[in-house]
Amino acid sequence: MIKLDxxxxxxxxxxxxxxxxxxxxxxxxxxxxxNAKALxxxxxxxxxxxxxxxxxxQRQVAxxxxxxxxxxxxxxxxxxxxxxxxxxxxxxxxxxxxxxxFV
Numbered sequence: 001m002i003k004l005d006x007x008x009x010x011x012x013x014x015x016x017x018x019x020x021x022x023x024x025x026x027x028x029x030x031x032x033x034x035n036a037k038a039l040x041x042x043x044x045x046x047x048x049x050x051x052x053x054x055x056x057x058q059r060q061v062a063x064x065x066x067x068x069x070x071x072x073x074x075x076x077x078x079x080x081x082x083x084x085x086x087x088x089x090x091x092x093x094x095x096x097x098x099x100x101x102f103v
Contacts, residue, residue: 019031019034022034037078040078040079040080040081040082041077041078042078043078043082043087044075044076044077044078044079044082045076045078046096047075047076047087047090047091047094047096048076050094050095050096051076051094054094054095056093056094057069058072058073058076059072061090061093061094064093065086065089065090065093067086072090075090
């Protein structure tokens with residue numbers, strides 16, 4: 001088993017430190033834009049993975065929700081600001097169900 005050098009590990013920057021350096025601290029405009037893009041990419045990849053699991057094309061999904069294939073492509077790449085209603089329509093086509101939970 002490999003033993004890690006704790007002294008070297010303690011000198012490595014954390015993920016948050018790296019994000020702060022590149023995109024600014026939490027709460028800044030730049031960081032909020034990064035967070036929004038990261039979430040859009042994440043949600044798009046969830047939808048893309050499920051679509052591929054079901055062996056559906058982007059065109060088939062688009063036709064079922066009344067949109068163009070290029071829209072689905074942009075959503076899957078996180079390149080469009082998707083409305084919640086559109087997200088739920090796509091998710092429904094892909095058999096993804098959500099349960100409301102309020103804390």
